[in-house]
Amino acid sequence: MRKLFLAPALLALVLAVLVAPSSQSAFTGEGHATSVVELAVAAPANALSDPSVAAWPVPNARTYRILSSCSPYASAIRTGARAWSGLTESSSGTPVECRNGYITDCGGGSRVVGCNWGAGQRIALYMGGVNDDALLAAHEFGHDWYGHSSYQCAGWGSPAEVMAPTICNFNGATASVG
Known part of the structure; x- marks a missing residue:
């Protein structure tokens, strides 16, 4: 696995290129792909921590269901779901599956760790690819209503940051990638 060790200014330029927004529609059969990069810099204060935010409002209520492949990650997925008001668990909700590697059928590149097809028709997560499983889940659930924001790295500071x-993924004392 390659790691990026860059000066902060060069790092910002590299991230700007890596995270340029896609023009793909969630309704073309390809999902909203979420990528991962590894950085050798200190994590922002609001990254890599449990969300201690009240549920953010959404345009309409939705439901999800955790498939058996996600059983080991159910707690983190539920934590991520709590980021959005009106998102509840139900046996008939959007299926959430977990994969053992990068997601290759989403249409977003080679290091895709999450995908939400059709704004809530199906969600896939690669929990082993990130160091904040709840944040990944919150992000993919957020695609039920929202597209990608202009933030470069996801965090818990606001819905746009999520x-x-x-x-x-930040290497060093704060977190590591398994």
Whole structure:
């Protein structure tokens, strides 16, 4: 697995290129892809921590269901779901599946860790690809209503920050990638 070790200014330029928004529609058969990059810099204060935010409002209520492939990650998925008001677990909700590797059928590149097809028709997560499983889940659930934001790295600071197109894994004391 390659790691990026860049000076902050060069890092910003590289991230700008890596996370340029896609013009793909969620209704063309391809999903909203979320990528991962690994960085050798300190994590922002609001990254890599449990969300201690009240549920953010959404345009309409939705439901999800956790498939058996996600059983080991159910707690993190439920934590991510709590980021959005009106998102509840139901046996008839959007199926959420977990994969053992990068997601290759989403249409977003080679290091895709999450995908939401059709704004809530189906969600796939690669929990082993990120160091904040709840944030990845919150991001993919957010695609039920929202597209990617202009933030470069996802974090818990706001709905727009959760909807950044990249989950940035920070190496060092704060977190590591398994």
